[in-house]
Amino acid sequence: MSTIMPIIMPVIIGLIAVTLVSLIPEPHRRRVNAVLVAGAGAAYLSGGGLGYWEFVLPVAMTYVAYRGLESWSWIGVGWLLHTAWDVIHHLKGSPILPFAEHSSFGCAICDPVIALWCFAGGPPIIERVRALFARRTEAPANPVP
Template sequence: MPLLIGLLYVCLNALIPERHRRRFNAIMVAGAGAAYLSGGGLGAWEFPFVVLMTYVAWRGLESWTWIGIGWLLHTAWDVVHHLRGAPIIPFLPGSSHGCAICDPVIALWCLTGGWSVADLVRRMLPSAP
């Protein structure tokens, strides 16, 4: 299911016009950086992570690579929270594990340039306009 959620996220985002798509995703990665803050599973370490992710998201306003890096950082944070037993959704014990599977799908899309549906069609059908 987490892979499908990641693919659904990518497909829906691929519909957003490029002038907004990268900025929207920079905001999303910033929000992901603060997702664990209210649970505080890692105590004071949650704050430096939010600062790091805010910086990465800021850089992501102009770079798909930085957004991809942000999703990979969030994946690592998911793994740490899963191992620590502090899930992203408190009443779903495996939620951080699922998030750690979903996030790399999004990261891969971002690291390849956050393509649109039209870009995908052009890649699959080289003769398409």
């Protein structure tokens, strides 16, 4: 069980993040997500361990976030770029949280969850879950004898 938790917890964290952010009404939801992905681009700047290369991601993410102001797909691309940077840091750099050795690994699992939601257009999660359960609890129109 302890070997699966480092994978399950980041997925759960990603689902919680997506659910909370999906509570923001449109048209603000996409713009807030663009700002969040821009901020994620600067996450390693305080000591990521890759020297001057640490400036590459914030520059790229600034462009992606700007494009994300009008496109969910660009925000998804941003989260996948951050995933790649997380993997690099897990293998060669410093963790995103200095006190948590495998935090970049966890972030590399969490970020694609958010990216998938963005590629789906950033839908409101709670409304989708309610609709799913409503369909399951409805009685069939013509019950089979």
